[in-house]
Amino acid sequence: MYSTEEQPIKLADTDYPIHKLLQKRWSPRAFSEKAIDSKLLNQLFEAARWAPSSYNEQPWRFIIARKEDQEAYEKLASVMNEFNQSWAMDAPVLVLALTKTTFDLDGRDNPHAEHDLGQAIAHLTFEATRHNLYVHQMAGILPQRARELYEISEDYKPMTMFAIGYKDDPESLNDKLKKQETSPRIRKDLDEIIYDGKWDQ
Template identity: 50%
Template sequence: MSKQAETRYPIHELLASRWSPRAFADRTVAPETLGALFEAARWAASCFNEQPWRFIVATREQPNEFERLLGCLVEPNQAWAKAAPVLVLGVVKKTFAHNGKPNAHARHDLGLATGGLTVQASALELYVHAMAGILPEEARSRYQIPEDYDVVTAFAIGYLGDPDSLPGAASQQERAPRERRTLATQVFADTWDAPANFAG
């Protein structure tokens, strides 16, 4: 199933073809492939080159470890994410290594690293579905995550599955068109809320 972005300007196919599925194929992701995804994340830009992101990965090939990570998600996310071959927690270091001060951009940089990983995933015909619906303190306790780190997101990775494998309304939702705000409401110039000339 394709949910290609409908764009006003042409964008790269790797970006246009990306979307967030809940149905994943029953197919493992090879370790070298996972390596390539996290290598892509590793080369993201970051404030002071702090690289504040940390990832915890679990695959369904190791059921106990997979359950440990699955239990860090809220129930509605567990319902579909349990069928993904790979689950990941996104964690940030809250302070800078060079001076110990709070890193206000750590979450930004985790997002950027995850974005790079997501583009690499598209190149490998994989899909990534991010989740804010997590249980951060459960994750902290299950993985003994130190106080200087925050668990921010989780994401599922896998090959595209059959929407009909999802229960009831979820299979219809999986087919729903993707929606976006217009460029004019997102990109301004000269003054607040005034669309840039290419965006209006």
């Protein structure tokens, strides 16, 4: 097994030069159980706190569970689907991300809340990457179970979960996940996502 410091880095093979943190950011499934220092964890959420948002509403909320608090951790883990439970429960920290669906300003629906939550998690992710921590975001959650377990009101929407931790040896995964973990990273070409002054879809 590798130590957390010896893990090979799976850099993005970019067509144009980008910042090393962006190149290094990746979503592994092989996580070490090594605990994350509380001050460092707070640093990640401080980065999220300073993300931009519509009207500076900051409509993101996070429920955090650390593995050392087994009861809280297992409660939050039960909000993930079975597939995500099969690998994410090695990570030392799990997080449920929610949006506040209305503006504090005037009570109107906030149609930008999900976009703003994404920006906050991106800020957190890049701060994590700076400290050799990795973040894997998960869409596979059970929102209604989250509502029931945590008594979440209709003003808030459970959106996604993510695991935070240090990378571990892919050998810790089953064969299918190990193959995904070690396969090359790919992205659409720029000309598939950029439309220069026109729209032809």
